[in-house]
Amino acid sequence: MSATVRVERLDAGGRATVGECPVWRGEENALYWVDIPARRMVRLDIGTARRTEWAFDEQVACFAFDSAGRVVAGMESGVFAVTLSDANEARAIALAAPEFPASGMRFNDGRCDRQGRFWAGTMVQDMSLASTAGALYRFDEKGTLSAPVVEGLITQNGLAWSPDGRTMYLSDSHPQRRLVWAFDFGPETGTPGAQRVFADLHDYAGRPDGAAVDVDGCYWTCANDAGRLLRFTPQGRLDREIALPASKPSMCAFGGADLKTLFVTTIRPATNATEDDGFVFALNPGVQGLPEPNYAGVLPVA
Structure with a gap:
């Protein structure tokens, strides 16, 4: 079950908080x-090791591209359309806010x-409060932000879909939760149905953070x-x-x-950080991933 895999640290990408x-x-x-507290997005050209960085006026936590290369992002105050310029300028337009x-x-x-x-979830940034005010939202192709679809979350994480799109995964990485759920999912309507515990990380080491699904549906x-x-x-x-060389992996992507x-x-912890914490790593896990879907709507040019 445990596998020894060569893990490469991408030094050219820089170190994040x-x-x-x-x-x-x-x-x-x-x-x-992204580097959330630094309010920046980073791009690394894998072939040339060229690094590009864009600064934002507020924290950006998650994002996706549309077919034109524009960005839809979940930030501090809401969902934004973002245009990234070659001049390292990020221009953002507010689209919706819960x-x-x-x-x-x-x-x-x-x-x-x-x-x-x-889809993006919210959280109270002070995790010591263990507030259940977090929720999951859907921003559809028409540009409409839903009411909360899943509520009562402390530290929303781990969002992913099965290859056929009929199972949605969602986790709560707070130390009091440490759970991954699976939901029956209606691809046509974008509605999660029956919910079940998929993995309880109290049975394993660590807390479930960001996630990805491979071609085997794992x-x-x-x-x-x-x-x-x-x-x-x-x-x-x-x-x-x-x-992994770093103690706090946060999200993975194929x-x-x-x-x-x-x-x-x-993530680079505030105390006792090692020389590897905060970097991006690359490895070959022996399985192929799935392409990341683009946002299907039309985003305005910021």
Whole structure:
């Protein structure tokens, strides 16, 4: 079950405080990700090792591209359309905002489902409060932000879909939860149905953070605080475990020319950080990933 895999640190990508939301752009041969508290987005050209950075006025936590290369992003105050210029300028237009039920909230983990709807969840940033004010939202192809679809979340994370789009995965990475759920999902309506516990990480090391699904339908989760990647079969059985140099992996994404490279962002803890914490890593887990869906709507040019 445990696998020894060569893990490469991508030094050219720089070091983040909270690296999150890696997104592979095959047409650019590039990986994008964010550093949440630094309010920036980073692009690394894998072929040339050229790094590009864009600064934002507020924290950006998750994002997806549309077919034109524009960005839909979950930020502090809502959902935004973002245009990234070659001059390292990020221009953002507010599209929608939920009514946050508590102060100090922001969006956290998010991505598009197989039909191109953008989903993102919210959280209270002070995790010590263990507030259940977080919720999951759907931003559809018409530009409409839903009411809360899943409520009562502390630290929303781990959003992903099965290859056929009929199972939605969602986790809560707060130490009091440490659960991954699976939902029956209606691809036509974008509605989650019956909910069940898919994996309880109280039975394993770490907390379930960001995730990805491979072509076998297996769910890869970053085991935050444990320096591990865990792969669960569609039946919820742990079948692979890969050790990482950094203690706090935050999210993973498949990429590379053949989608056989797994990129992993990490967090640099405030205390006792090692020389590896905060970097992006790349490894070949021995399985192919799935292309990340684009947002299906039309985004305005910011």
